[in-house]
Amino acid sequence: MSNPPPSNLFYQTRLRRPVLARGEGVYLWDSAGRRYLDGSSGAMVSNIGHSNPAVLAAMRRQMDLSTFGYRLHFENEPAEALATRIAQRMPEGLDRVFFVSGGSEAVESCLKLARQYKLARGEGQRWKVISRFPSYHGSTLGALAVTGMSLMSAPFAPMLREMPKIPAPTCYLDRDGLSHEARGLRYARLLREEILAQGPETVLAFIMEPVGGASTGALVAPDSYYSEIRAICDEFGILLISDEVMSGAGRTGRYLAGEHWGLRPDIVALSKGFGAGYVPLGAMVADRLIAETVIDAGGFVHGHTYAGNPLACAAGLAVLDEIDRLDLIAAAARQGAALKGRLEGLMACYPFIGDVRGKGLLLAFELVADRETMEPLPTGLNAHLRLVDIAYEAGLIIYSRRTRGGRIGDHFLVCPPLIVSDSEIDEIMEKLDRALALFAAEAGLPVEARP
Helix, strand or coil: CCCCCCCCCCCCCCCCCCCEEEEEECEEEECCCCEEEECCHHHHCCCCCECCHHHHHHHHHHHHHCCCCCCCCCCCHHHHHHHHHHHHHCCCCEEEEEEECCHHHHHHHHHHHHHHHHHHCCCCCCCEEEEEECCCCCCCHHHHHCCCCHHHHHHHHHHCCCCCEEECCCHHHCCCCCCHHHHHHHHHHHHHHHHHHHCHHHEEEEEECCECCCCCCCCECCHHHHHHHHHHHHHHCCEEEEECCCCCCCCCCCCCHHHHHCCCCCEEEECHHHCCCCCCCEEEEEEHHHHHHHHHCCCCCCCCCCCCCHHHHHHHHHHHHHHHHCCHHHHHHHHHHHHHHHHHHHHHCCCCEEEEEEECCEEEEEEEEECCCCEECCHHHCHHHHHHHHHHHCCEECEEECCCCCCCCEEEEECCCCCCCHHHHHHHHHHHHHHHHHHHHHHCCCCCCCC
8 A cells, every 4th residue: 555644553563455445245445446355254254244234234223222231230132142042053052152252352261261160160270271383262361371373472471371282283294104084183192192291180171273263274183183182171071162263153164163073162262253244242152061160159250341242242143144044154165165176276287385275165275385395485485475465456355374383384364255156256266366376476486387
């Protein structure tokens, strides 16, 4: 953006972008009239697309009634109705809902509930939450403690209590001769080893994303991984927390990504697509025994001002209605398979695409210097930033991160809204293909003739 006006806002960097004018469906327009295809749903948030009329109408109706009522003073119908609707979509027994405003709050709530549950059971020595490296679970101090991305947590190390980590199941990098399923078991059993190393009596919970998000680029473990993780948690009386902030709300072709493997967590964190960008909204959903035990022991020592906000919950209900009305969970599975196939097709032309992965419309591809060894591209190329900028100039928004712990590697999330049509997938691919060709020419990377 050339010569932007001065701003009092600041975020992570000095990067400036055009001013957003409006959004509709899978598209966004800036104030100069340029159109962008939202190929990442923002930050994997806008699951049902922008400016959905039914959601906006529901929000207007609620605004005419009330926009805020503090939960200690009033119950409200939208919050009660949304809690019931969400509980109906959860695995059996997970039917206690605690509303929050975002993903970091949802994860913090999960950690605090897990701790208070074990305290209520007389197991106060349990406080360690094992997570994975790389991983991302939020930017608040508690969530950062379980986030496996030292680039984000290192500045705050004196202020937080770092939690133990095990390697994420990055089987696509392994060259060990094992089968895919054997690798899944090996990675899962690293949890057992870490529990024993830490002392089982001190371990509170294990937290993971069933399908990886920004830190690992839509990483999917082998099928064998999920049941083994559940069995290990059960063996040691450890709570399993599913971070479904990015993978939930239908994005992978099931309401919860863990459903693909019949995974039953003890506590679930939801946000992003849960409110779908219309309002700040998230939720923790817990096993009723866990929640009731904590309440009976004196109450849940935690809370946020906007928890259960009637306007937010009215929007959340309308989002859920649109997911059902438009059959968007089935659409995510169908269109995700089509888009993944198209992304895989790019590998024949661009040898520096080392991997395409994901489930439903939570998809990513990773760039490498050598597909055989999976050596990352030189960090000096800044591929994770440069390709995003080239695509942006072409009118396509994609989302990138450093792949391997936040410092090296380059992956790109391609996660359009679940309403994406066949022709819009064509447009994504045309713009992405063009961006890859321009990046390859600029970086001096090889391009193969089209088959």
